[in-house]
Amino acid sequence: MAAKEFDLIVIGAGPGGYVAAIRGAQLGLKVACVEREHLGGICLNWGCIPTKAMLRSSEVFHLMHRAKEFGLKADGIGYDLNAVVQRSRGVAKQLSGGIGHLFKKNKVTVVMGEAKLAGKGKVSVKTDKGTEDLTAKSIIVATGARARELPGLEADGDLVWTYKHALTPPRMPKKLLVIGSGAIGIEFASFYNTLGADTTVVEVMDRVLPVEDAEISAFAKKQFVKQGMKIMEKAMVKQLDRTPGKGVVAHVEVAGKIEKMEFDTVISAVGIVGNVEGLGLEEAGVKIDRTHVVTDEYCRTGVEGVYAIGDIAGAPWLAHKASHEGVMVAELIAGQKPHAIKPNSIAGCTYCHPQVASVGLTEAKAKEQGFEIKVGRFPFIGNGKAIALGEPEGMIKTVFDAKTGELLGAHMVGAEVTELIQGYVVGRQLETTEEDLMQTVFPHPTLSEMMHEAVLDAYGRAIHF
Structure with missing residues (x-):
């Protein structure tokens, strides 16, 4: 079967990839976008959007408890965790479907399957019908990242969760340990703590939200503690002893001493690793450094015609950075002269309380x-x-x-x-x-x-x- 020809192939339909594909199409390029799982990527399906929907539920719940302060009456306040999760999934589904509509409107060809670079200007896609070959002068890799798994702290979906399990929880945690206090960790800590979980956050650095200004971190910590969270800084979870059906004993090292603590649920949020495997990147000559593709300020990989954007191209790991890079690269490919992105002018937002x-x-x-x-x-x-x-x-x-x-x-x-x-x-x-x-x-x-x-x-x- 002859290869299908395009001007641009985008691998990955997250906030970087789908935006790059649409912008390329707007500029008159013939575009294909390959996605192996969900249109909208992690952000829309399992990240930014569904977490905000859940946090909104916990915020309203928190406000209901404060009704008296506002001269209002609310009795028998409670929540249905399943309904909270269903609302969040519904929001994600609505937006994911919206991307399919945008692709149609902009005449972007969607290919569902796993992509691999197969030589200069070639991408082969493993679909459920077999292999499809695509060719294009320009290829954008936007395959994103996934949760980092530390040895011994791997998720099992029952006692130890990643963000995915935390978004569709099998139960409401009573005693929760959150490992890592970056944006993902602290948002889940905030959500479950507000709904009544006895929550402990362990952070290896000397403060929570370690990328923020020290004064802001200190202020936020004070509020978290006021809300009943236990915060352990300069602390490290060394091992988890799991007893299925019962819980976890966490060995936490603080100031050189090991403290043993019992929890029924653990959420691991210790950073991310780039999805660089199985794409044929190294064979194509693309440089990879610690699971991230090395690029210049215009997201060029050094291999002619191959670009990398978003989480796979390194920090800051933010959806809006990925989208902006997608637009910039599409414009570059279409012969325009976009400005390079200044990482220092990209805002970071964390939706804890x-x-x-x-x-x-x-x-x-x-x-x-x-x-x-x-x-x-x-x-x-x-x-x-x-x-x-x-x-x-x-x-x-x-x-x-x-x-x-x-x-x-x-x-x-x-x-x-x-x-x-x-x-x-x-x-x-x-x-x-x-x-x-x-x-x-x-x-x-x-x-x-x-x-x-x-x-x-x-x-x-x-x-x-």
Whole structure:
């Protein structure tokens, strides 16, 4: 059978791949997208989207318990875990189906199966009907990543879960251990803790949410502890003794001593590894470093016509970074001149309670890089809208270059900060200075006013604090 010819083949239909395919098609390229499992990838089916749906349920549940504070009455508050999970799966399904529709609309050919590079400009796909050969001048690898499994801490779906099991839980954990306090770990800890699980989080680094600014991590930790979570930092789970039907004894090393602790459920969230196997990458001459494809700032692999985007191309492991790379590479292939992505201007968002969001350099990183800095802070307690919402716990922090007024970084913890951060992201994109931000009129009463005040504070001009 003759190979089907395209201008662009995209391997993987996650937030990087499907966006690259659509953008390529918009620019007049003939595009095929190969996917082995679900349109939308992990993000839509097993990651960003269904977790947000579940966290929304736990947030409403938390608010129901606070009804009295708002002058409301709610009796017999409870939840149906199965219904919470079903809602979350429904949301994922709706969006995944939407991508199929977008592909049709943009005339992208979808090939369901496992792809492998089979020589210059060739991709062979193992489908359930046999093997299909495709050819194209340009190939984008967007196969994403999966949960890292540590020896002895592997998931079994019963006592030890990955994010996938945690999204379709076989039961409600009573005593839960979460290993790892990055975004995935802390979001699940937040969800299950809010629904009543006795939750312990173990983090190997010296603080929770270790990529965040130290002050924001400390603030978030205080809130987690207030909510009843047990947080163990500079700690490592050495082994898990499993007794099926009963539970797990975790051996946790803290300060050189081993503590034995009993749990009925463990969620492992210790990072991710790139899906680089079985793609014929190395045979094609593509360089791989610690399960990630090595690329330049335009996502080129060094092998002519082969690009890699998203999680497989390394940090930051964020869906929005993958999508933006997809657009950039599609434009490059179509002969346009897109800008390279600046990883430092990509915001990170964590949807625990309270939410955490940040962009750019932390205070420590800015100092490390030799900047002379000015730092501003503003607490939620000084904001009218936050108090009216009943969310007075939070803080916004800004870091400026004292010499030029450049906004080096912004860090937030509190209600809805994942929506607020974009203001600072736009500011960085437009190369704004403190002067521009100070001259901007922020609407009242909004949480966004705190963004203004945090800038003013860096220059000793805050009004409400």
